[in-house]
Amino acid sequence: xxxxxxxxxxxxxxxxxxxxxxxxxxxxxxxxxxxxxxxxxxxxxxxxxxxxxxxxxxxxxxxxxxxxxxxxxxxxxxxxxxxxxxxxxxxxxxxxxxxxxxxxxxxxxxxxxxxxxxxxxxxxxxxxxxxxxxxxxxxxxxxxxxxxxxxxxxxxxxxxxxxxxxxxxxxxxxxxxxxxxxxxxxxxxxxxxxxxxxxxxxxxxxxxxxxxxxxxxxxxxxxxxxxxxxxxxxxxxxxxxxxxxxxxxxxxxxxxxxxxxxxxxxxxxxxxxxxxxxxxxxxxxxxxxxxxxxxxxxxxxxxxxxxxxxxxxxxxxxxxxxxxxxxxxxxxxxxxxxxxxxxx
Amino acid sequence: xxxxxxxxxxxxxxxxxxxxxxxxxxxxxxxxxxxxxxxxxxxxxxxxxxxxxxxxxxxxxxxxxxxxxxxxxxxxxxxxxxxxxxxxxxxxxxxxxxxxxxxxxxxxxxxxxxxxxxxxxxxxxxxxxxxxxxxxxxxxxxxxxxxxxxxxxxxxxxxxxxxxxxxxxxxxxxxxxxxxxxxxxxxxxxxxxxxxxxxxxxxxxxxxxxxxxxxxxxxxxxxxxxxxxxxxxxx
Numbered sequence: 001x002x003x004x005x006x007x008x009x010x011x012x013x014x015x016x017x018x019x020x021x022x023x024x025x026x027x028x029x030x031x032x033x034x035x036x037x038x039x040x041x042x043x044x045x046x047x048x049x050x051x052x053x054x055x056x057x058x059x060x061x062x063x064x065x066x067x068x069x070x071x072x073x074x075x076x077x078x079x080x081x082x083x084x085x086x087x088x089x090x091x092x093x094x095x096x097x098x099x100x101x102x103x104x105x106x107x108x109x110x111x112x113x114x115x116x117x118x119x120x121x122x123x124x125x126x127x128x129x130x131x132x133x134x135x136x137x138x139x140x141x142x143x144x145x146x147x148x149x150x151x152x153x154x155x156x157x158x159x160x161x162x163x164x165x166x167x168x169x170x171x172x173x174x175x176x177x178x179x180x181x182x183x184x185x186x187x188x189x190x191x192x193x194x195x196x197x198x199x200x201x202x203x204x205x206x207x208x209x210x211x212x213x214x215x216x217x218x219x220x221x222x223x224x225x226x227x228x229x230x231x232x233x234x235x236x237x238x239x240x241x242x243x244x245x246x247x248x249x250x251x252x253x254x255x256x257x258x259x260x261x262x263x264x265x266x267x268x269x270x271x272x273x274x275x276x277x278x279x280x281x282x283x284x285x286x287x288x289x290x291x292x293x294x295x296x297x298x299x300x301x302x303x304x305x306x307x308x309x310x311x312x313x314x315x316x317x318x319x320x321x322x323x324x325x326x327x328x329x330x331x332x333x334x335x336x337x338x339x340x341x342x343x344x
Numbered sequence: 345x346x347x348x349x350x351x352x353x354x355x356x357x358x359x360x361x362x363x364x365x366x367x368x369x370x371x372x373x374x375x376x377x378x379x380x381x382x383x384x385x386x387x388x389x390x391x392x393x394x395x396x397x398x399x400x401x402x403x404x405x406x407x408x409x410x411x412x413x414x415x416x417x418x419x420x421x422x423x424x425x426x427x428x429x430x431x432x433x434x435x436x437x438x439x440x441x442x443x444x445x446x447x448x449x450x451x452x453x454x455x456x457x458x459x460x461x462x463x464x465x466x467x468x469x470x471x472x473x474x475x476x477x478x479x480x481x482x483x484x485x486x487x488x489x490x491x492x493x494x495x496x497x498x499x500x501x502x503x504x505x506x507x508x509x510x511x512x513x514x515x516x517x518x519x520x521x522x523x524x525x526x527x528x529x530x531x532x533x534x535x536x537x538x539x540x541x542x543x544x545x546x547x548x549x550x551x552x553x554x555x556x557x558x559x560x561x562x563x564x565x566x567x568x569x570x571x572x573x574x575x576x577x578x579x
Contacts, residue, residue, distance in 0.1 A: 171443045
């Protein structure tokens with residue numbers, strides 16, 4: 001392999017080359033790819049802040065050359081396959097992970113969503129904070145999604161994923177209702193959602209709490225991003241799920257009345273709002289019974305904006321306004337009277 | 345005529361410039377049960393005969409008027425199975441439109457897409473045209489609308505129209521009776537009278553089907569009891 005011919009100017013370069021030699025896995029019978037080498041080198045550069053090292057390393061990269069002499073049959077330059085997913089780099093990733101170079105981890109989005117079964121039906125609850133990493137991007141978003149007139153679904157995880165998946169299944173349920181002429185069942189929604197999520201092997205990052213009342217009674221389910229489901233009398237999901245579950249585990253009992261149920265759900269969500277950084281703002285509640293549904297948007301607002309200046313805020317003007325009337329310096333357009341320009 | 349040589353293949357024009365298969369499809373429609381539609385000032389009504397092949401058939405299970413979206417309904421004349429296929433496709437298209445644009449599909453759009461499906465089957469290999477003509481009734485932002493879609497894929501907006509057996513008598517009757525400022529109830533009465541014209545036997549709530557849509561923009565099929573009430577008013 002051509003890395004032997006590299007310009008070894010400093011002892012740090014030698015360290016990199018040693019690492020590269022170690023990484024050449026005897027089990028993988030192909031040349032080390034440029035991408036892999038770059039990752040390894042970058043890791044070394046990141047761990048060593050001195051500028052000198054970096055300039056030497058750039059020299060090293062430039063002098064690397066991959067000779068195609070040895071194996072002409074396996075060309076190093078890869079033509080992307082015609083279609084479908086190419087799993088070639090998965091083996092490389094596995095090998096790197098074994099040696100300690102891990103891919104960057106995904107950011108977990110914060111939410112507290114809960115559901116419980118009470119004597120007449122199901123109550124769902126959610127907080128209203130949407131986060132982009134450490135920033136709150138929406139202080140009052142809607143996490144309880146419509147699936148059918150008698151079925152609602154709370155979503156945690158990537159907001160785009162939860163919205164797209166619930167929208168899609170809601171559409172499918174509507175078509176199903178037209179074809180059968182009957183009210184949708186919660187298990188139908190459950191099966192459609194879990195099949196979709198399983199097909200995408202967990203890449204659709206949507207953790208859902210599905211609840212509704214149909215001809216067979218009230219139902220509450222949780223659905224995990226990989227496609228597994230649970231049927232429970234009370235459930236919580238999201239980063240605030242532990243805080244909310246603590247409340248449920250201590251106070252839940254069967255046969256709750258509507259008001260008791262709403263109070264318990266609100267308490268659980270508040271516990272998530274105050275104790276979890278990823279959840280916050282207001283509490284949304286949705287009560288579903290045989291007779292219909294009640295969507296209590298912003299049922300509780302425990303985080304109002306206080307201490308606003310009643311006089312308002314005045315910002316000093318920084319830009320001078322030079323003139324209020326704009327006089328053109330010269331007329332740009334000359335109007336030619338008569339004549340038909342389009343004659344020819 | 346030389347037409348008979350070209351009548352078997354759908355995708356070949358005859359020397360007179362017609363696609364004979366479509367003519368035959370229209371004949372199939374013309375021998376189907378009468379159906380009609382009337383557009384009133386504040387709604388649309390569509391109606392059809394529901395003559396069952398035998399008294400043993402469970403007439404509650406037969407539904408000739410179908411709902412495509414909450415504000416669009418459809419009735420047909422011709423072959424029932426072809427109608428079912430079209431209804432299924434139209435519902436799916438309406439739902440896809442709603443998913444993409446988050447707005448209920450306008451009546452003209454749905455009619456256009458259904459007509460496109462019917463036209464596809466007149467220009468593909470190995471398929472035959474649909475043996476149905478549809479009457480699509482809907483109420484959207486442009487007010488009440490009534491469209492007729494033919495097996496060829498052409499569609500027209502009508503103030504009042506009829507299809508199937510007895511179509512000429514029905515249309516003449518409608519021409520005489522139709523006024524622009526009709527109310528929905530008057531339109532229902534007119535529809536019943538028109539159906540009665542060519543009806544063999546005793547008309548009742550069990551052997552006709554009526555669907556209406558009013559300013560509430562909700563399409564619904566009347567129950568036999570409601571139809572009987574209207575019938576009593578007419579007599």
